[in-house]
Amino acid sequence: xxxxxxxYTFPAHxxxxxxxxxxxxxxxxxxxxxxxxxxxxxxxxxxxKKMRFLHPERPRAKKGVAILKNGxxxxxxxxxxxxxxDQIAQESRMCPRCASTWEKEQRExxxxxxxx
Numbered sequence: 178x179x180x181x182x183x184x185y186t187f188p189a190h191x192x193x194x195x196x197x198x199x200x201x202x203x204x205x206x207x208x209x210x211x212x213x214x215x216x217x218x219x220x221x222x223x224x225x226k227k228m229r230f231l232h233p234e235r236p237r238a239k240k241g242v243a244i245l246k247n248g249x250x251x252x253x254x255x256x257x258x259x260x261x262x263d264q265i266a267q268e269s270r271m272c273p274r275c276a277s278t279w280e281k282e283q284r285e286x287x288x289x290x291x292x293x
Contacts, residue, residue: 209275221276226267234259 205220206213214220238257242250271279 205270207272207275208269209271209279212272214272219273221271221273223269223271223276223279224265224267225269226265227263228266230262230264232257232259232262 204213204216204218235257237254239255241253241255243253245251
């Protein structure tokens with residue numbers, strides 16, 4: 178046996194962490210209807226749940242360039258004020274048909290007036 182020879186390989190994983198069989202990398206199971214979609218069908222990632230999050234203030238967040246009076250450029254740090262924002266708490270993989278019905282339902286819910 179030669180040095181550096183590979184004995185085994187790790188199984189392929191997609192970004193969501195679910196196991197994919199070799200050769201079936203373009204197929205997935207819809208989280209809404211539970212059907213296994215045909216190959217090369219686009220996957221729609223739908224945000225199911227969001228949560229509010231307080232992002233902290235970062236005094237040295239980004240680099241910027243300031244032009245001095247004599248025309249020279251100087252690197253300066255630009256602060257990020259932070260504040261409240263949304264974060265994705267849960268995301269689902271859906272087939273195009275389920276994703277379109279999900280989006281229609283969400284739009285209808287947003288149109289309905291809030292009752293007390």
